[in-house]
Every structure is written in C-alpha cells, then in structure tokens.
Amino acid sequence: MLPFTIGISQILVAAMGVVVGIIFGAIPGMTATMAVAVFLPLTYAYDLETALYLLLGLYVGGISGGLIPAILINIPGTPSSITTTFDGYPMAKRGAGERALKVGIVASFVGGIISLIALALFTPLLSAAALKFSSVEKFLIILFALTVIAALSKGQMLRGIFAGFFGVLISLMGMFSVNNAYRMVPDFMRSKMQDGFQLLPVLIGLFAISQIFEEAEEGMRFKVEKMDNGTSSTEKFSFADFKGQGVNLIRSSLIGTFMGVLPGVGGSAASILAYAQAKNFSKHPELLGTGAAEGLVASEASNNGLTGGALIPLLSLGIPGDSTTAVLISAFMLQGIQVGPLFITQNPNTWNTILVALLLCNIIMFVCMFYPIKWISKIIYIPRQRLYPVIIMICIVGAYATKNGRIFDVWALLIFGIVGYIFGKIKIPASCFLIGFILGKDLENYFIQSISASGGSLMVFFSRPIGWFIWLLIVASVAYALWDNAKDKKKKAAEAAQ
Template sequence: MDIADIITPMSVLLVIFGVFVGIIFGSIPGLTATMALAVFLPLTFGMDLTEGLALLLGLYVGGISGGMIPAALLKIPGTPSSVATTFDAYPMAQKGQPKRALKIGITASLVGGLVSLIVLYFFAPVLGTLAINFTPVEKFLIIIFALTVIASIAEGKMLPALFSGALGVMVSLIGVFPTNNELRLVPPFLEDYLWEGFSLLPVLIGLFGIAEILRNAEQGLKADTSNKISLTKGRGGKSSGDRFSLRDFKGQVVNLFRSALIGTGIGVLPGVGGSAASLVSYSQAKNFSKNPQKLGHGSREGIIASEGSNNGLTGGAMVPLLSLGIPGDSTTAVLLGAFVLQGIAVGPLFITDNPELWDGMILSLLIANVVMFVMMFIAIRYFAKIIEIPKYILFPIILVMCVLGAYAINNGVMFDVWTALIFGVIGFIFMKIGVNITIFLIGFILGRDLEKNFIDSMQASGGDLTVFFTRSPIDWVLWALIVGSLVFGIISGRRHRKDAPPYPSAIRPTKK
C-alpha cells in the first residue's frame, strides 16, 4: 500500500504543528503533554481519525521532549518525567555548556523514541499480553526498584538520603486512605482541598522553581546581574566547551539503548509512569558507569539515561492501550478518549481490524520524533540564550510562569497556587537544614503508587508477605535487580566518601 494512502499531507502538517505546540507546553512548568492533548482533543472531533491522531501524537512526543528545556536551563522539570534530567543537564549548563546539554538530550530522545516505536510495531500484541500478567506485586517491586535510585544519588550520605525519601513518601500519603475512603494527616480546614492529597506538579514547581528563586533572592540578585556562566570563548565568540558532536555518545551506546528499552518496558506497564522510568534508567546508568562519581555533576551519561527513557515511554505506553484497551499513562488515557469518540474499539483485535489506522499511527509517531529532533536542534541557540538573561529579569518571569502553571493544572484551582508557594518555602528550608530535595521529590512521586500496590497485593494474598517472593520467577529477577542496585549504590557511596577531602573547603587547613 502506498504511503500517500496511509498518511496525507494534512496529517504531516498536523504532526508538525502538534510537535511545535507540544514543545511549548512541555517547556512551560505546569503545562504537560497530557494538558496539551486535553486542550486540543475537541478539535479532532470533526477530523478524520488518522489526521486527529496525527495531531495528538505530535503533541504527545513534543510535550514529553519539551520538558528537558527548563530542566536543563532553569533546573525546573517541565514534566514529571524530566526530574532526572535536572541531575546532570543543569550542572552541565552551569559549566557553560547549555547547548551541549540540550543537544545530548535531544539526540537521546530521538533514539529513545525510535527504539520504542520499533518495539511498538513488532511486539505490541506480545508485550500487551505480558503486561496484563503483571499484578500489583510486580508493580510494587518495580517501584521499589525505582526507589533504589536514592542509594545511587546519596553521595555517601545514606542516612540523610533515606530520611529525605521517607519524608517524601509520608507527604505523598496525605489524603484519602485507599481502602476505607477516610482522610488522614489532613487538618479539618483543608479537607475539601486535600481529599486526593497534594497535586504533583504544583509540588514540583514549588520545590524546583520557587525554592530556587528564594535561595537566589537571599543571596541578592542585584549583586549578580547575570547567571555568571564561565564560558571559554573560542573563535567567533562561541564557547569552546559548548560544542556538541557524536563523540559525546562514545562509549554510551549501551547506556542509550538500555535506557530506551527501560523506558519502553516500564511504559508497557499501566500506571507506573515516566518518572519511575527515568529514575530507574538513571540508577542503572550510575550502577554500570565507569565513573559513577561524575553523575550528578554534569555528566552526559545521566542526560542520556533520563532523556532516552523519557521518549522510550511514548511507544511503550501505547502498547497496553492498543493491545488491551488499557491506558499506559494519563496521556494515553486522553488518546483512548479520542478512539471512543470516533467509535473505534481498542483491544486485541485493533491492529487486525484497523490496519490502515495502525500504519498511520506508526508513521505519525516516526514523523513526530524526526520533526521533534529537527525542530529542537535548529532552535537550540535560542533556547540556550535563556541562561544569559540576568537573574533579576529572569526570575520574576519564572515566578509568574510558575504561578500561572500551577493555577492552570487543574483548570483554575487557587489552592494549587498556594501549594506551589508553600512547597517553595519548604524547599528553601530543606536547603538550609540538609534535606535532599531531589530525593524528597522521588519519594513523593512514588509513595502513593507504592502504598496502593502494596495494599492490593496484601488484599489479594490475604496478608501473606511471602507473595512478594513466591508469586512468579519475575519477582526473583526484580529482587535481584533491587539488591544489585542497592549494592552498587552503597559501594559508590563509600567510594565517594573515600575520595572526598577530609574537611569542607571552607575549613580545610592551609599550609603555612
């Protein structure tokens, strides 16, 4: 069948438009890929389904990819799945290499998206059947596996890191208890607002955006009229250290494809999410790295791991949607709505009953990933200029974006703005007292799903804890990965303590 019969010029234009708008949504804190799809879904009612899906898939790919822009340049994850990107992309940008950080992330995103697309095309029915066999036991163990990233980024301070993670889990449990619908840990005057706990994105915006503004405000913005990036100027006024080449991926091929497959695999599992995918990929990158101490300080390995898994999620999350009719995440839930509105049934017979639509979706995803790469690569010079804007101009703009993003998350709920401001203050206090904000956020992101899957497992087994060890051979594989990840993290932490100077730099004795 001719490609022109599967996807029309209008479909290609809609993909390009969708990617462009998706990148904008992803790059603004609080505006996610899910929100982009929800906003544009009504426009697809009068379209042919292939064209409507082309637009929505473009928005999906662009929204996921756009989250790396504020993550790298402002240390504010544009989407929850971009949290791990901040670990290394932002330090690399602060070293005077913002373009290099973004181009590494964009290239990894392209490869991750293409790998997930290949897996989707060839293995969708098989993986869908495998995913449906994953019970809450396996999902619980996968989340535990994602939490082992705490050991990898503790940097020799395991006890404070565990406290930070446990605190994040505890805060995530604020709200209604899953089994009896009773509120817990909620003051009486906030019961109407915290029925489902704190929303993730306002918390994320507060901890990474507003807290950073408060920290810089304390230092004094007027005394620092620029971001003080130490750029080494080369010919033509360009930074000699801010150049990207394919040599940045030398020795990273295994990391790149491993991360893409991790993102795809976790995307196949309904309800686990992109945050877990990027955290698991980052943890494994650090465990298998020859220089694990460099991750978290501007390492290309960390950027590749996070962004490769992010876009690997896009194809993976489509597998349970198309094979079983089960959305893999909140974004594919909106796509499910598009199918329902068009009267198309998704499930085991979808591919055989709708071959042209299936081929159109695959081509749309392929075009979306290529367009995302070209569009972001060309515009990288303009994105990177954000880092050159003086802080006293940039931070008020960021603050307004944070407030607007928090307000728009749930269609105009003022409490979300207060949530962002409150967690901004909490994040600032955490900086003062030594609570690791990143690890706290990891605990917060994964805590609710951790509890839900644990309760579901206990109810199914009648309270027998051995179910986590005896249900299937997959459980033993997951336990081996968990133990191995913890061992690598602990060894890395000891190595970090051994290599660290005996005194902080401020009190290190000087030679007379």
C-alpha cells in the same frame, strides 16, 4: 507503521517547546526539569498528542541547551554537561567557540536519534514481559522504583530515603476514605483535601518556585563575563571533525542510552563514563581535556542518548528514573494516561506520537541550534530578573486552574515551594520526594490487593519466580546505592583532607 500525519500546529508547538527548552538549559540555574514543570499547566489547553510535542520539545531542548554555557562560560547548563566543559571551554578560550558548539550540536543530534531507535525497539519487549505481572509483581516493581531514591541521593542516602518516604506519606494524606482515620490530615484541612494534594502544584512548587526563592536570596547577582564565541581562522567547523569518530559517536550514544535505562544513575554518570571510554580508546588520550573535538563528541552524544533511554523504563514499567522523567510521568497522569506494561497496547496512537514527536524535536533542535548558533549563544546573557516574574505568573495561573479555580492549590504551590527551598538548604533531594509522592498511592493499592488475595500472608511476595527476580533487582539496586554512597563519602573526605 507510524502515522506520519503531523499538523502545522504540532510542528509549531514542538518548535516552541524546543526553543524554550534551549533557553532554560542555556541559562545557568535553570534546567530542563524546571522547563517541563513550569509549562506543564499549558498542556491543559491541548489534547494529549499535541501536549506531548510540547513536553518532549522542552525535554530535548533543555538537555541540549546545556552545552552552550558549558562551552562558553565553563558552567554546565545541565548535570550531564559536566564533561562538555573539559574540552569545550578550552576551545572557546582559543577562539573556536562556534566550532565547539557545532561539534556538540551534531553529536547531540546523533545521540538523540540512536536513543530513539533503542526506545522504539526495546520498550514493546519490556512491556510485553511486564504484562504477566500480578498485583504482587506490580507492588515489587514500585518498591524497586523506590530503591532508585537511594541511587539518586548521591552521598546523602539517609536524606534521600527520608524524602522518598515523606513523599509517600504526603501522597496518602486525604486519600482512600476508608483509611482516613489514620491519615495525618488536620481537621481544618479535611474539606479541602478530599482528593489529597494535587500533583501539579506540588511539582511546580518543588522545582520552580523553590529555585526562584534561591535566586531571590542571592539577589540574582549572577553575572556572565562575555566570551568570544567566534571562530578563529584556523579552526572553522567542518564535518571532517567527525572523521574517525564514528565508533566514538555510536559507543557514547549507546552508553548514554543504557545509563538512561538504569533508574537513578543520571546524566552526569553517563557522560563521565562515555568520556572515560573515549579517553581509554583514543589514539591521543593526552589531548582530551585540552580542547579536543573527540571529548566533546563523547560527552554530548551520551548526554542526548539519555533522552530515549530514560523513557524506556518510564513507559514500559512506570518507573521515573530522574526528576525530569518524574515530571513527564506527571504529565501523563494529568491527562488520565497510566504509563506501565499496558501503556503501548492501550494507547497505540500515543505511543506512535511519542516516537514521531521525539524524532521531530531532535530535528528541530538541530536546525534551531546549528545554523543560528551565534545568536542562540547570546541566551546566556538574558537577565534572570526579567524572566522570573513571567515564570511566577505562569506557575500561579497553572496551580489555580488545577481543580477549576481553587485558591487552596495556590497555597499548596507556595507551601511546596518553601518545602523545596528548605530541602535545598539541608541537602535533601527534591526528586526523591517527588518519586515517593507519585508512587505512594499505587504502592498502597497493590499492597492491599496482594495481602487481601493471600488472606493476610506476607509470603505472597516470595511465591513467584518473577517476584524473586524483582527481589534480586531490588537487592542489586540497594547494593549499588550503598557502594556509590560509600565511594562518594570517601571522595569528599579525600577532597576535604587536601
């Protein structure tokens, strides 16, 4: 039984998270990942359960808010909102913007609830299987998680792999004093880096400060042409829009959930697959892409289906599948909670809190977006030069408070902001670096434990059936990444030839 004892403070924190997440998702250039990263320092003021309401609210709101600019100005607020533009923007252009927004919001709510059910059913099963893992299997699982880096790279595999292993290297600087002679830590920094780089300044620098640097370079001259988001007299929203869409809703939600479970696949792939399936099974496929509610349903149901699906490998195996879940795993680490096979058995209250918080955040998202959507949609017109000074202040205060007031962490924030900015210029995915940074310490720990137990023999990694199964997953993940990388290069070459 779930303990449905939710206090007013949790409801208010969840509502704040959802609303702020919607704002970040709706403003082009700002993402759910950035929202979670920026507000992570606030979790120091709360206990873990209350902090989860805030973070999951930011996550759900950030993913959902992406439909607003996708429909009104043809700019996806999140990568998974790409297919929302296919039918949402044509509807807005003919004066049915409010109808399109409400169809997308309802589909998002259904997708979020179905993914929550999948999370509740499958995470305990996967965790129970993973409890049988020794240090060997744990090392291989982390190695498998690192192969996700290749899948996340999307046509830039060598850059992604470099970023991932560079993240591993940086995570080990200053750590494990017995090996410090082999670390690349300059002498003048050794006293400051006895515990290595702290996670919070690193991730805020990568995902918030670097984005602000990019906006500053452009001069924040991005302008939004106002679109009539009213409702034409012939195209008012009605729940009749969902008549005959039940199969499409459930199918698209399950596709999003399943794609969320697969680390590294991402939201854009999920929404494209769901949209393609909707078109294949549609009675009138020629209408999709011209402003059909059917396409909106497929895109947004799969979009929010990712939220619960992506948490399944995160909570059961400790594998972050994308940049947003990588930031969420950071939140658990900052609160002293280890996600993985033992998470549910060791933290039953936290597990129940996650389920209740996700349910509450989806309900709040629906209420906050569905009824006042005419006013919510005006978020896209907020000047970013008004928002970013506040964000910078929050980032600096959060970094300074990481270790009870160390100016070194503020410098680390700036350093990794510059690193993230440079990564963006040379097309290196920052999410790959962050995954390597998070997993690096455990990778070395479990490797040393396995080798020590086997007397120095590497054959220990091939000695158990579970290990062989994980090796198969690793090979399959790398093979998929190579195929996807080759396909992406062919597509770019074909576009360049046209």
